[in-house]
Amino acid sequence: MGDWKAITVPLLSSDSKNIFPYTSERKRSPTSMNSQVLRLSLPSPKNMYSFFGAFCTEENLEQSISYIDRELTTMGFPSIYAESKGKELNLVSIINCMNELLVLQHKNLRAQEEVEMQHLKLGSDMDHLQNCYAKLKEQLELSKREIVGLQERDRQLQSKNRNLHQLLKNEKDEVQKLQNIISSRATQYNHDMKRKEREYNKLKERLHQLVMNKKDKKLAMEVLNYVGRADGKRGAWRTDKTEARNEEEMYKVLLSDYEQRQKQLLLENAELKKILQQMKKDIISLLPPQKQKPKERSEDGLVLSDQEEDIGELNKENMWELSCETVREQLTNSIRKQWRMLKNHVEKLDNQVSRGHSGTWNEKDVISREAHELETEKLELEIQQCKEMIKTQQQLLQQQLTCDDDTTLLLQDCYLLEERERLQEEWRLFREQKKNFEKERKSFTEAAIRLGLERKAFEEDRGAWLKHQFLSMTADCKPENVTTSSDPDIRLVKSASRQRKPPFVLSPAVSPEPCQISQYITHNSVASEKPAADNMPSLWVESDDKEGTE
Amino acid sequence: LRITVWSLCTKSVSYIKYPKACQQGVAFTKDGRYMAVVERRDCKDFISIFVCNNWQLLRHFDTESQDLFGIEWAPNGCVLAAWDTCLEYKVLLYSLDGRLLSSYRAYEWPLGVKSIAWSPSSQFLAIGSFDEKVRILNHVTWKKITELDHPATISSKNTIVYKEVEKSPTVDTERLTFPPTRALASSLFSTQSKYEISQMPVSLQYTKPVADRANPKVGVGMLAFSADNCFLATKNDNIPNAVWIWDIRKLKLSVVLEQLSSIQGFQWDPCQPRLAVCTGSSRVYLWSPAGCVVVQVPGEGDFQITSISWHPSGDSMLLLSKENFCVCYLEREEV
Numbered sequence A: 001m002g003d004w005k006a007i008t009v010p011l012l013s014s015d016s017k018n019i020f021p022y023t024s025e026r027k028r029s030p031t032s033m034n035s036q037v038l039r040l041s042l043p044s045p046k047n048m049y050s051f052f053g054a055f056c057t058e059e060n061l062e063q064s065i066s067y068i069d070r071e072l073t074t075m076g077f078p079s080i081y082a083e084s085k086g087k088e089l090n091l092v093s094i095i096n097c098m099n100e101l102l103v104l105q106h107k108n109l110r111a112q113e114e115v116e117m118q119h120l121k122l123g124s125d126m127d128h129l130q131n132c133y134a135k136l137k138e139q140l141e142l143s144k145r146e147i148v149g150l151q152e153r154d155r156q157l158q159s160k161n162r163n164l165h166q167l168l169k170n171e172k173d174e175v176q177k178l179q180n181i182i183s184s185r186a187t188q189y190n191h192d193m194k195r196k197e198r199e200y201n202k203l204k205e206r207l208h209q210l211v212m213n214k215k216d217k218k219l220a221m222e223v224l225n226y227v228g229r230a231d232g233k234r235g236a237w238r239t240d241k242t243e244a245r246n247e248e249e250m251y252k253v254l255l256s257d258y259e260q261r262q263k264q265l266l267l268e269n270a271e272l273k274k275i276l277q278q279m280k281k282d283i284i285s286l287l288p289p290q291k292q293k294p295k296e297r298s299e300d301g302l303v304l305s306d307q308e309e310d311i312g313e314l315n316k317e318n319m320w321e322l323s324c325e326t327v328r329e330q331l332t333n334s335i336r337k338q339w340r341m342l343k344n345h346v347e348k349l350d351n352q353v354s355r356g357h358s359g360t361w362n363e364k365d366v367i368s369r370e371a372h373e374l375e376t377e378k379l380e381l382e383i384q385q386c387k388e389m390i391k392t393q394q395q396l397l398q399q400q401l402t403c404d405d406d407t408t409l410l411l412q413d414c415y416l417l418e419e420r421e422r423l424q425e426e427w428r429l430f431r432e433q434k435k436n437f438e439k440e441r442k443s444f445t446e447a448a449i450r451l452g453l454e455r456k457a458f459e460e461d462r463g464a465w466l467k468h469q470f471l472s473m474t475a476d477c478k479p480e481n482v483t484t485s486s487d488p489d490i491r492l493v494k495s496a497s498r499q500r501k502p503p504f505v506l507s508p509a510v511s512p513e514p515c516q517i518s519q520y521i522t523h524n525s526v527a528s529e530k531p532a533a534d535n536m537p538s539l540w541v542e543s544d545d546k547e548g549t550e
Numbered sequence B: 001l002r003i004t005v006w007s008l009c010t011k012s013v014s015y016i017k018y019p020k021a022c023q024q025g026v027a028f029t030k031d032g033r034y035m036a037v038v039e040r041r042d043c044k045d046f047i048s049i050f051v052c053n054n055w056q057l058l059r060h061f062d063t064e065s066q067d068l069f070g071i072e073w074a075p076n077g078c079v080l081a082a083w084d085t086c087l088e089y090k091v092l093l094y095s096l097d098g099r100l101l102s103s104y105r106a107y108e109w110p111l112g113v114k115s116i117a118w119s120p121s122s123q124f125l126a127i128g129s130f131d132e133k134v135r136i137l138n139h140v141t142w143k144k145i146t147e148l149d150h151p152a153t154i155s156s157k158n159t160i161v162y163k164e165v166e167k168s169p170t171v172d173t174e175r176l177t178f179p180p181t182r183a184l185a186s187s188l189f190s191t192q193s194k195y196e197i198s199q200m201p202v203s204l205q206y207t208k209p210v211a212d213r214a215n216p217k218v219g220v221g222m223l224a225f226s227a228d229n230c231f232l233a234t235k236n237d238n239i240p241n242a243v244w245i246w247d248i249r250k251l252k253l254s255v256v257l258e259q260l261s262s263i264q265g266f267q268w269d270p271c272q273p274r275l276a277v278c279t280g281s282s283r284v285y286l287w288s289p290a291g292c293v294v295v296q297v298p299g300e301g302d303f304q305i306t307s308i309s310w311h312p313s314g315d316s317m318l319l320l321s322k323e324n325f326c327v328c329y330l331e332r333e334e335v
Helices: A002-011 A016-028 A045-055 A061-075 A091-214 A240-286 A294-320 A325-358 A369-401 A405-476 A481-506 A512-528 A535-549 B182-189
Strands: B002-006 B013-017 B026-028 B034-041 B044-051 B056-062 B068-073 B079-084 B091-095 B100-104 B113-118 B124-129 B133-138 B144-149 B160-167 B192-197 B220-225 B231-236 B242-247 B252-258 B265-268 B275-278 B283-288 B291-296 B307-310 B316-320 B325-329
Touching (some): A240 A325, A240 B044, A240 B056, A325 A369, B026 B068, B044 B068, B044 B079, B068 B113, B113 B220, B124 B220, B124 B231, B133 B220, B220 B265, B231 B265, B252 B283, B265 B307
Parallel strands (some): B160 B252
Antiparallel strands (some): B002 B013, B026 B034, B044 B056, B091 B100, B113 B124, B124 B133, B133 B144, B160 B192, B220 B231, B231 B242, B242 B252, B265 B275, B283 B291
8 A cells, every 4th residue: 555655645646735734634533542643544535536637637547457467466366367468458357356445445444444433442442541530549548638638637636645644644643742842741740749749748748747746645535335245345346256257258248249240150151041942943944844955955955954963962051051161162053053044044045036926937936926816816806706696506505495475475486387387288288188089989989889790790790601501511410510611610710700800900909809809799799699609709719819820 | 647446335335437428438238237438548548348137247359449439249148349539430349258359440531430330139239430331340340331321302202201390380360369268379470380292303402511510410420229129310410410320120211300400419218219319309200101291389488309228118208408398298199
């Protein structure tokens, strides 16, 4: 591209004025750029013709073509001349080269655009960074100034502190000095006092002596009318025996006082020990039975065993009322242990409550307070409902048992009415059925009577026919009566039975009645037809039997 | 010089040399068996204990004190408390046989012990000092168990403050007769007073003493335990009109009696927890846990009671003024 520049400048010298303005314009557009980039971009379409005309004219066409060819070959493009070394131009290659050049131009333009973009970006970044840098510098300045100010203050305060310390020391020294002065003055005064006292005593002695010297007799009191001893002697006050006795008495008094005090103290001690024991028992009872974690269980188990041991020991000890150091220590130590355990337990409970509040406790044994409250509410509701139920039930019971007479009667009447109506219904049904049965019975009896009448008629016919037959047969021959008579009998019977069957079909339930009726009729027939009775009943019976079988 | 003991039965005489002329130099035990005397020889203090039967010297020992001011026996007769001059706060406790049991010193330079009182059971020793405080020691360890302070403002809710208030007598002008009867005359001119309960907080009259005088009216000057060992009555000389009554079982201030004039003296009933107070007026003030009452001494003219003394039976007391005295009987209520 440098060559391009070098060549075009002299050629375009005529149009340099046209071109340079463009290039200078281009220079102005990146405003804050320090570097000056000479850009040669495509000129505006206005001067395109002149630009293109400047390079190749009709005179130097061949030169320009050869030049172009050279340039293209140096750039790696195929030659625009045809294969032969003539001056024929290979249009295809020219077009290709042009295309390639266009593509290249496009690529270059794009690259240029990208580069410009990056350039802009970098420029803005630079701006931004410079701003930040300026701001930070300002901040740094500010903080430096602040630090200086604070340091100044710190120095002042420290100096003040030192001054105050110094003052305090001075005051303390003064106080010490004053105290020393006081003590020294006190000793001085004491000494002076003692000296003065001695002087005073001496003077008193001297005065006394002088006064006494003047008087002859001593100053004494005279005792008048004193109560004398039995033997008139003067009582002796100071003897050896009395001295010893005095000592004894004094010591006795002291000892008795000490003994009294010791008794009191023993009583107090015993009481306090009892109280401590009770407290220990109470604390042990307050501590919960070990349910929770196995770790704790083991700990508490151990401690429990310790407690039991302690209790046992101490009980034993107290039986003997020993008040030696070890027992006392044991008791106090065990109480302290128990108290600590109780404290831990209470703390644990507090933690549980607080954790229950926040709702992160997962153990089954522990219920958070809210759940607990909900449950209690539910239980209360249930209780209420149950109570209401019980109340209503009680009311009902009460109504049942202790109602007024009227209501009971009413109620009873109601029940009776109900029952009566039911019974009436049943009676009605019963009566209907009875009627039906009666009707049926009547029909059956009529049928039976008809049947009986028919039978009677038939029997009469049969009897007549038999008589006739018998009479006719006896006239012919006698031994063949039985078998032949039986056949017509059988035929008769069959036809009779066939006749009888339809009325039987009507109501199988009333079958015993026709039998009875038939028996009644047989009796009648027997009674009516006595003369032919001997054979008739036996035949009749046979036919009956056959009926039964059929 | 010397103490001479005369026996009124036998003609024996006994001398005790070098007794010290201090405020309470001679002390008898409650049962009267022993007598302790403070002696001073060569600027050193000694205590001698004598048996009162035959006035024999039992013990004689020196004390580590600058200038013993006073001694007092404990009611059980086994411990002797001795305290130093007010320039030095020191209380020494000796047993009956002369051994030093303990010594107590609360502070060093300011003025020291002003007054001391034993409790009737010998359990406590109350020491009133010039710093307006009372320190109570216990008889087991002889260490301080509490300090009772006497501030000028009382604000605790458990304390009752009774204030003496004057009430002008109501005179029925219609009933005036001439010449006026004695009762009327005395009632007209004498002022009546009664007690009123003051509201908390109460601020008492505080007097700051003149700084450059000796024996200033500062500090707890009067101490007395009640006979049942339940109460301690104190007077702070900075607040001269008030009697402070402390409950010993709780070691707290229970009652304050504020009078119109400065307290001259008070004394407990030997049998019951009843305190009689006199302030130089013609009234005697009685306090008991049931309440307090003002009793006017009937009489013509002024009867300024300066001191009180109870009868050992607790039924009557003696009221003394400068020139007269009056016996006051306490009637029992007919049930």
